[in-house]
Amino acid sequence: QQQVKQSPQSLIVQKGGIPIINCxxxxxxxxxxxxxxxxxxxxxxxxxAIRPDVSEKKEGRFTISFNKSAKQFSLHIMxxxxxxxxxxxxxxxxxxGGADGLTFxxxxxxxxxx
Amino acid sequence: DVKVTQSSRYLVKRTGExxxxxxxxxxxxxxxxxxxxxxxxxxxxxxxxxDVKMKEKGDIPEGYSVxxxxxxxxxxxxxxxxxxxxxxxxxxxxxxxxxxxxxxxGQGTRLTVV
Numbered sequence: 001q002q003q004v005k006q007s008p009q010s011l012i013v014q015k016g017g018i019p020i021i022n023c024x025x026x027x028x029x030x031x032x033x034x035x036x037x038x039x040x041x042x043x044x045x046x047x048x049a050i051r052p053d054v055s056e057k058k059e060g061r062f063t064i065s066f067n068k069s070a071k072q073f074s075l076h077i078m079x080x081x082x083x084x085x086x087x088x089x090x091x092x093x094x095x096x097g098g099a100d101g102l103t104f105x106x107x108x109x110x111x112x113x114x
Numbered sequence: 115d116v117k118v119t120q121s122s123r124y125l126v127k128r129t130g131e132x133x134x135x136x137x138x139x140x141x142x143x144x145x146x147x148x149x150x151x152x153x154x155x156x157x158x159x160x161x162x163x164x165d166v167k168m169k170e171k172g173d174i175p176e177g178y179s180v181x182x183x184x185x186x187x188x189x190x191x192x193x194x195x196x197x198x199x200x201x202x203x204x205x206x207x208x209x210x211x212x213x214x215x216x217x218x219x220g221q222g223t224r225l226t227v228v
Binding site for chain 2: 006009032044102103105106
């Protein structure tokens with residue numbers, strides 16, 4: 001049973017456009033929702049994370065929107081650049097601290113065309 | 115900066131061999147994780163450990179075991195490697211405490227079983 005569903009699987013956007021990646025979760029025990037960015041040949045790295053007590057979080061050009069009632073969250077990249085081309089993973093984790101593993105979506109391969 | 119180091123970037127092993135993947139972290143984190151990453155499937159949790167000599171099964175533990183004799187080192191063991199274990203393996207760490215925290219990943223080990 002897939003607990004975090006991510007879409008789309010791949011996405012191509014022109015430079016300056018706003019790619020949007022969506023995730024939906026099922027487990028209401030999740031209370032931490034990070035996004036990870038992975039470049040080829042590297043491990044994933046944390047991009048931005050949100051907790052369910054807020055509906056939006058911005059860090060630079062990256063924004064997470066969170067809808068608790070719909071159990072959905074999304075990543076928006078403003079003024080996208082070719083250097084943003086990477087694979088993006090949404091994830092979720094239950095309350096209880098870092099001892100619990102993250103449950104990941106299947107990933108979105110994003111290409112920003114110049 | 116947190117450093118999570120995996121002992122090999124690339125490994126080629128024969129079917130039936132016993133394979134050890136090593137991971138070392140330098141940030142004194144309590145929690146360590148092993149994931150495998152496959153195209154279209156995202157990251158799936160194999161095993162994790164929240165303390166020395168403690169281990170917990172993740173979502174796909176079959177065919178794997180782990181060892182954590184020291185806090186900084188977490189090993190993944192393939193008792194008898196099979197071709198369906200060809201994959202990218204990622205080690206991650208998280209600090210302890212009651213709040214969810216960032217997971218830090220190693221650069222990955224690409225294992226090919228022939």
